[in-house]
Amino acid sequence: MLVRGVDAYWNPVLETLSRDKLRALQFKKFKRIVKWGYENSRLYRRLYDEAGFKPEDLKSWEDISRVPTLQKEDYRTAQAKDPWPYGDSLCVPLEKVTEYHQTSGTTGQPVYQPDTWQDWEWWSESWSYILWSQGFRNTDRVFIPFGYNVFVAYWAGHYACEKLGCEVVPGGILNTEERLLKINELKATALMATPTYVLSMAEACRNKLHMEPADLGIRRILCAGEPGASVPATKKRMEEAWGAKVHDHVGATEIGGWAYECTSQPGGIHANEAFFLVELVDIESGEPIEEPNRPGKIVITALDREAQPCIRFDSKDVSMWGERCECGRTFRVLKGGIHGRVDHITKVKGVLFSPVSVEEVVRAIPELGDEYELIVGKKGDTDVITLKIEMMPGTGASQEAVQQELVRQLRLKTNLAYNIEFHEFGTLPRYEIKAKRFKDLRK
Amino acid sequence: MITAEVNLKEMGKIIEDIKQKVQRLMEISGGMQCVDRNCDRILASIKMLELNISDVLEFLE
Numbered sequence: 130m131l132v133r134g135v136d137a138y139w140n141p142v143l144e145t146l147s148r149d150k151l152r153a154l155q156f157k158k159f160k161r162i163v164k165w166g167y168e169n170s171r172l173y174r175r176l177y178d179e180a181g182f183k184p185e186d187l188k189s190w191e192d193i194s195r196v197p198t199l200q201k202e203d204y205r206t207a208q209a210k211d212p213w214p215y216g217d218s219l220c221v222p223l224e225k226v227t228e229y230h231q232t233s234g235t236t237g238q239p240v241y242q243p244d245t246w247q248d249w250e251w252w253s254e255s256w257s258y259i260l261w262s263q264g265f266r267n268t269d270r271v272f273i274p275f276g277y278n279v280f281v282a283y284w285a286g287h288y289a290c291e292k293l294g295c296e297v298v299p300g301g302i303l304n305t306e307e308r309l310l311k312i313n314e315l316k317a318t319a320l321m322a323t324p325t326y327v328l329s330m331a332e333a334c335r336n337k338l339h340m341e342p343a344d345l346g347i348r349r350i351l352c353a354g355e356p357g358a359s360v361p362a363t364k365k366r367m368e369e370a371w372g373a374k375v376h377d378h379v380g381a382t383e384i385g386g387w388a389y390e391c392t393s394q395p396g397g398i399h400a401n402e403a404f405f406l407v408e409l410v411d412i413e414s415g416e417p418i419e420e421p422n423r424p425g426k427i428v429i430t431a432l433d434r435e436a437q438p439c440i441r442f443d444s445k446d447v448s449m450w451g452e453r454c455e456c457g458r459t460f461r462v463l464k465g466g467i468h469g470r471v472d473h474i475t476k477v478k479g480v481l482f483s484p485v486s487v488e489e490v491v492r493a494i495p496e497l498g499d500e501y502e503l504i505v506g507k508k509g510d511t512d513v514i515t516l517k518i519e520m521m522p523g524t525g526a527s528q529e530a531v532q533q534e535l536v537r538q539l540r541l542k543t544n545l546a547y548n549i550e551f552h553e554f555g556t557l558p559r560y561e562i563k564a565k566r567f568k569d570l571r572k
Numbered sequence: 573m574i575t576a577e578v579n580l581k582e583m584g585k586i587i588e589d590i591k592q593k594v595q596r597l598m599e600i601s602g603g604m605q606c607v608d609r610n611c612d613r614i615l616a617s618i619k620m621l622e623l624n625i626s627d628v629l630e631f632l633e
Binding site for chain 2: 130131132133134135136137140142143146150153154157158245246247249250251254403404433457
């Protein structure tokens with residue numbers, strides 16, 4: 130068989146497979162993982178039995194939507210019991226578990242995530258698709274400024290870099306300044322971090338080391354953890370600051386590294402449809418969405434994960450299908466990456482409001498700093514949105530003019546009015562991992 | 573973009589052969605940890621080859 134693009138793709142067979150063959154492969158693997166979950170996990174057996182569903186009911190593609198979705202809360206309810214701490218969600222004997230990680234717990238009790246060694250290989254395999262598509266090669270020296278700990282974050286990125294043959298520099302417990310000095314000393318060529326931390330490192334480089342981040346020689350940056358790298362204004366800020374290409378990646382502890390932006394930068398992220406079944410469903414009705422440009426919620430299945438399978442998991446992430454990418458991959462593109470979470474998209478003054486749209490406005494105004502905070506509260510019966518921002522020092526711009534432009538752009542993009550608060554540069558919180566910029570005090 | 577002639581079927585057979593050999597190695601190890609634990613790791617890597625190659629073979633004919 131002639132295989133085209135052995136140099137361009139991590140797996141040229143799967144990444145360019147025709148859509149009908151890809152769907153057939155997905156269905157075969159979906160049936161396999163549903164059977165595995167039902168036969169080996171009390172969580173899935175209970176969930177499916179209660180819904181009157183049996184794995185044998187999966188006869189055609191259309192039957193997939195009959196499989197009950199899994200909520201984060203289902204993991205929580207199933208866990209914190211024997212076999213400790215994974216309880217009913219565990220599908221293998223405890224002695225087969227070699228890795229422990231957990232979710233951050235921002236929405237409640239953290240979910241415990243067991244992985245077998247095979248799962249751990251699978252993590253780095255799925256990350257290898259990501260890294261290869263973004264141009265990482267064995268000539269790269271990759272600096273990972275991540276506090277290696279219980280959160281999965283860049284652990285698999287680290288091991289996938291090794292698989293690709295990259296040289297990995299673990300940034301571990303070094304502080305930001307020490308990390309920047311190490312990048313400079315070792316002439317690292319690539320790094321991976323959240324968009325928030327990429328911008329924060331750039332700021333520290335200028336303010337503490339009195340160096341331009343672009344002079345450090347980083348050529349590519351992988352971002353994860355936040356939607357920023359798919360927000361055009363934030364991506365532009367990062368790329369200009371570092372003189373590097375910035376690519377997005379989406380993953381989650383319970384799911385795995387399931388989507389990536391390739392070097393063609395198609396304005397979205399490819400779902401790795403050989404390893405994951407990604408469904409987009411209507412937020413209200415749950416009806417499947419196949420057409421482009423219609424926002425929906427992502428329901429996702431990791432097709433090959435054994436210790437704690439993730440089957441039709443309600444990710445609560447919102448996105449939309451886009452057009453086919455010029456890179457040649459047949460894996461579909463989620464336009465604009467992740468637009469936000471269902472629980473963050475809320476009605477303010479009767480208008481549907483997504484905090485990511487504010488990021489796009491703030492980061493597109495060069496006189497404003499990278500940091501901002503967004504708080505929705507109430508004054509009497511009226512919703513009030515407060516936007517806290519910082520002016521970038523030394524721009525010479527008038528605060529009044531910047532405020533006018535900001536208000537105009539916000540009105541244009543979100544159809545809402547804001548209470549704007551200017552704060553002294555450097556006084557809003559800085560984050561190393563995921564930023565917490567949005568608060569809805571009405572809840 | 574480089575194009576190459578690749579015999580995927582042959583690759584699938586070799587993957588299966590390696591898997592069987594490693595499983596056999598485990599059977600005759602007598603429980604030696606230095607054999608079993610390394611075989612366990614090799615099998616995890618073989619699984620990745622199956623996910624990348626073997627699983628899709630039936631759809632390529």
